[in-house]
Amino acid sequence: MRIITRTADAVEPQDWRTELAGAFRQLDDLLDFLDIPITALPICQQAQADFPLLVPRPYAQQMEKGNINDPLLLQVLPQAAEMIEQPGYVADPLAEKHSNIQQGIIHKYHGRVLLLAASGCAVNCRYCFRRHFPYQENRVSRQHWQQTLEYVASDSTIDEVILSGCDPLMLQDQHLDELISAIENIPHVRRLRIHSRLPVVIPQRITDALCRRLSNSRLHCSCVLHINHGNELSEQHHSAFRQLRQAGVTLLNQTVLLRKVNDSLSVLAELNKQLFEFGILPYYLHLLDPVKGAAHFDLDEHTAVALHQQLLEALPGYLVPRLVREESGKKSKTPIIK
Numbered sequence: 529m530r531i532i533t534r535t536a537d538a539v540e541p542q543d544w545r546t547e548l549a550g551a552f553r554q555l556d557d558l559l560d561f562l563d564i565p566i567t568a569l570p571i572c573q574q575a576q577a578d579f580p581l582l583v584p585r586p587y588a589q590q591m592e593k594g595n596i597n598d599p600l601l602l603q604v605l606p607q608a609a610e611m612i613e614q615p616g617y618v619a620d621p622l623a624e625k626h627s628n629i630q631q632g633i634i635h636k637y638h639g640r641v642l643l644l645a646a647s648g649c650a651v652n653c654r655y656c657f658r659r660h661f662p663y664q665e666n667r668v669s670r671q672h673w674q675q676t677l678e679y680v681a682s683d684s685t686i687d688e689v690i691l692s693g694c695d696p697l698m699l700q701d702q703h704l705d706e707l708i709s710a711i712e713n714i715p716h717v718r719r720l721r722i723h724s725r726l727p728v729v730i731p732q733r734i735t736d737a738l739c740r741r742l743s744n745s746r747l748h749c750s751c752v753l754h755i756n757h758g759n760e761l762s763e764q765h766h767s768a769f770r771q772l773r774q775a776g777v778t779l780l781n782q783t784v785l786l787r788k789v790n791d792s793l794s795v796l797a798e799l800n801k802q803l804f805e806f807g808i809l810p811y812y813l814h815l816l817d818p819v820k821g822a823a824h825f826d827l828d829e830h831t832a833v834a835l836h837q838q839l840l841e842a843l844p845g846y847l848v849p850r851l852v853r854e855e856s857g858k859k860s861k862t863p864i865i866k
Contacts, residue, residue: 543732544726544730544732544733544735545700547584547585547586547730547732548584548650548730550584550585551582551583551584551585551650551651552581552582552583552584552585552588553580553581553582554581555571555573555576555581555606558581558583558588561585561588562588562591562593562594562595562598562601563593563594564593564594564595564596568596569596569605569607570607570608570609571605571606571607571608572606572607572608572610572611573606574611575606575607575608575610575611575821576606578610578611578821579606579610579652579654579821580652581604581605581606581652582604582649582650582651582652583604583651583652583729584650584651584729584730586729586730586731586732586764587600587604587651587728587729587730587760590759590760590762591759592759597788598759599756599757599759599788599789599790599795600757600759600760602786602788602789603653603654603655603756603786603789604651604652604653604654605654606654607654607824609823609824610654610821610822610824611821612823612824613820614820614823616818617818617819617820617821617822617823618818618819618820619819619820630676630679631672631676632644632645632672632676633676633679634692635679636859637859637860638685638859639685639686639687639688640686640687640688640689640690640721641679641680641683641686641688641689641690642690642691642692643676643677643680643689643690643691643692643693643696644692644693644694645691645692645693645696645699645707646693646694646695646696646697646698646699647693647694648694648695648698649694649695649698649725649726650695650698650725650726650729650730650733651725651726651729653725654821654822654825655784655786655816655819655822655825656819656822657817657819657854658694658819673706673707673710674710677710677711677714680711680714680717681714684716685716686716686717687716687717687718687719688717688718688719688720688721689711689717689719689720689721690721690722690723691707691720691721691722691723692723695723695724695725695726696722696723696724697722697724697726697727697733697738698726701735701737701738701741702737704738704741705737705741708720708741708742708745708747711747712745712746712747717747718747718748719747719748719749719750720745720747720748720749720750721749721750721751721752722749722750722751722752723751723752723754724751724752724753724754725753725754727751727753727765727768727769727772728753728754728755728760728765731762731764731765731767731768732764732768733768734768734769734771734772736771739771739772739774739775739777740775742772742775742776742777743774743775743776743777748778749775749776749777749778750777750778750779750780751772751777751778751779751780752780752781752782752811753779753780753781753782753808754781754782754783754784755781755783755799755803755808756783756784756786756789756790756799757789757790757795757799758795758798758799758802761802761806765806766805766806769806769807769808770807773807778809779806779807779808779809780808780809780810780811781803781808781809781810781811781849782811782812782813782814782849783796783799783810783812783813783814783849784814784816784825785813785814785815785816785827785832785835786816786825786827787824787825787826787827788825789825791827791831791835792835793835793838793839793842796813796835796839797839797842797843800839800843800847800848800849801843801847803847804846804847809846810847810848810849811849811850812849812850812852812861813836813849813850813851813852814852814853814854815827815829815832815851815852815853815864817853817854829864832851832864833851833864836848836851836864850863851863851864852864
């Protein structure tokens, strides 16, 4: 069966790629932009060498200048705490090497398969559970997409394809078009899910071409965003997400519970209200995956459960995401039940 069909590259607006090219990659430059002296923070240059700094300017513009505890800054700032070895925090906390069954594919849930569509991100979140993942070993070129998708075509139990990775929206629109077309040619696939943080950190990524392509797909398309704090949202995001909704895309959000970033009732309640106003349904509130270098973000389960209970008491049920953790070897997310 022929899965991949080639199309001529189209001209694509440069806005989001220009923003990506201009992202902060040096700590001094970011702190200078934010009017924060580098000596004011417990920063470790070794942490930056271990996991590089990458912060798009639109995201940095959402931060409060002069605030060393800004909740957006804390998510991307290399700190000395990352270099402290903590028992139980490991390079592959979800043991994905066991479900990374072939290059570019992670298959651990029934009926769903995850394609590592891209090997880059627009932002390096310091708590990322894949910060040590061997993306270079899983990089699948456009020329090898057909071989990857033949795995999906050979398994009729797969009815949903999840584009993830690093960030699948790092692909240009014409390349996404090509990949989506290939997935649409697999009859038993009914749903396409895109997991992305790129529209949050560079809202210009939601282009007219992307919205048209998703609108015209035979697949039911959803986009799972990753928003941890209400300050990450702006009017520009409101407009971009409205475009996606008008294209028929279901918008969901998953939040990671992070110490000193969103570990309070007021922050989480406001975030979930804002999400709904932006047409996004709160989906999951994740406990931190115990990845090496991120222990300083973690909260204990008792605190998380208490906070979730407060949310249930403060908000209508449809604004309260499910509190979950992901555990290696499990066939689904694990709900955290009081």
